[in-house]
Amino acid sequence: MKISPLFSQRPERFAFVNRFGSRFLKNRIRMMNQKTKYRWSWPVYVFLFAITGLVTTMAAVEKRNRTTQPLVLKKETPERAVAKVSSRVKPASFRAEPAAAVLAESSGKEAEIGLIALDSAKTVAEEKSDAVERKSRYVVQKGEVLYWVLTPKMSFNELIELKQTIEKASLYTFDFNTIKFDPFQLYIDAIGVTIHQEKGGSGSASDGDENDKPIQSIGGYLSTTERGSLSIGKMTGDLPAVLEQLAKDDEKAVEALFAENRMAYFIAKQRKVFSGGTTTVKGDWLRDNPGRRNEGLGVFINAENRLQLYHPENVTVIINGREMNPSEVAAMDPKQLHTVIVTDVRDEAAGPGRKKRYIQLFESQPLEESR
Template structure:
């Protein structure tokens, strides 16, 4: 009965995990979320072992359970005979032999997968302990031990914090240690280990993997929030996080300051506290624990009778013993015929013809509209039996997927072999496309690049019809106008972010070293004095920028133009929008001053 029990566990875990993911994942009550994730796991493993009807109104539960088969039986998918499932017995071999049953094979496959994952799990544990033993440990008063390992990305495992101090600046190192110390103090490694053990036991269930990822994400949110609550500056902390992520090579089973959840973590740090009304969501998820009794008891009889006869021997042990066989008054809609349809056509065995390559040039098209059909999909135009498509620089992944879906429904395929966006994900800078007609076997490919670095593509287009495909030439006027409109809008975005792109290019050449950015409002706060002492720049008494002798050898840019320290110091604060700075390996600082 092990496999049936695990299937029940998997089903309950799937329901509770998806409820958490849809309703709770991004709520800011991270401590409560941690408890809820534990509750989901405990409920999944215990509900199949508990007699649930005694928890509440038995009559209500029974009415709920008995109504499910009738509703399911009326669905169109179950009112038609399932011809693919045959009830004829398989021919038995002439010579009797001892063979493994299907249940034996399933059990063997399950244990094989579990043993492989368990062995890898033990290997990971051993490697972690070996790293800790070989490293140079530094014991702290709070019980944590900082283990110095050359070249290691920062991570923690229970009370051990592993890192290479030489890879980080002073402030970044303090942020990292504070983050990992919170993981250690709150025993986050226990959550990770238990989630890993559950994943090993339910390796066949994708929701066990999703649950583990949700646990990992929530632990990072908890540590980030604790660090910020202890007084660390948010923007500097996020910047250090970005730098560390770029250097990191994460290890499994550990809590890492550089966990590659960058976008989600920054989003959670900047998120406003959840409103108290979201407690309704938590009540809904907890209510699902009760409702999950529907998956383990007591409508076992109805499930068995609803299943086709050929698979009832497999369903019966899954849901438990059947109390009684179905009577003649059972709804006929709930039964599924397993007899072969005598009118069923034989399987189509048409051979696939060889793929005929079409020339990779789009035929010129007339702008005269003949019975145009304009679907509600960006970048698509139908004319008679021809589908014209275009990918504009402002199309998102959702737009492209909608286009691909429409092409698929038309009887062809469109695959994106490569796509690149600008660093701020505003527009497409490069794309490579492959199209193939499933009816005729025609295929073609092509690509388009922007005119320069961080430049948008003008667009890329093609057509698909019954007798072939084409790619690369000018599309019909409606799509051409849409493509040109998006291209001009993308150029405007690039122009508006000219300084941001310049900063990205300059700082990328310097490398992921110490740096940060200061908004205009920072100079009016209490941080101006500390900024002058630490970084050598800030606001002067004359309300202008001030760069001390500490930055005598620094390199200055006002927007995208090279400048000097003297010229930069003449800018009044009211003209400054933002200052970004980065220090290279020779401790030379580069300043980019954004002006209004």
């Protein structure tokens, strides 16, 4: 067997096993005995997972942004429709006739489709402008216009919500000059509103007087753009149907509340307030207990079915808010007596321990008189 000179000179280059020297073995044993360190392994995996998710999300967003835009149908004019149909007619059959004749001689289906699209097609912008978006209970938006309404049934919090909604969605400032509720806080009986824009238009409206009647609904609209118009005033039927119906419902509910509490409103308006002990009794109780005498009630129904005072002296009689002569009490119809309010006030001028008595009598009032 012939041996190559290269192999004979450097046989270690052709070794087929590892060299297990003492130094190599010591290093290997030292590496095997070391404890594995996992402290940085999990953070690295978490970081790589987050990077992968971020890249995937950005790719999805970019893909969505590259999708084709929705097709916008343009409303064609009759001239353009005629031109399109006539262009489909072969030159050989073309004749200089009116547009109606050209439409009639062209393809029936094509003409029919063109006319339908001309009459009924709406652009996306038009459909969007027709949609009514509710911003709050009393504010809606239609396109670039805000519509709002004030009704007598609104609470104070609802008034503040309306103001904030309008000022957030437009460049206008919405201020209340006057807000007055009824004595029982059930409805608004006086209000004043001012709308203005810096270097722009302004408007105001108010309703309510001293008769404590509920206000009539006030409404209006204003533009959400920098340059736009506004309107404010009593309800005229120009608002969206949802606000018109809401105003009618609120006014109807307030009318029912007013009718139910009409005597309470009448008494609260006509009653005189004195500093002293007060006793209140309903006319029904006096009618159910005729002849029952109680000095603290001030009056009673006698055997002749007439109202009578216990002590006419040092007594001031007030009937339906007006001071009357004590003799007028006997002329009142007991069936019409609704409420009696008796107030005893100290009268030092008349003597030590003396009191002056005020007796207020209220008769049942018809609805139209109580208003």
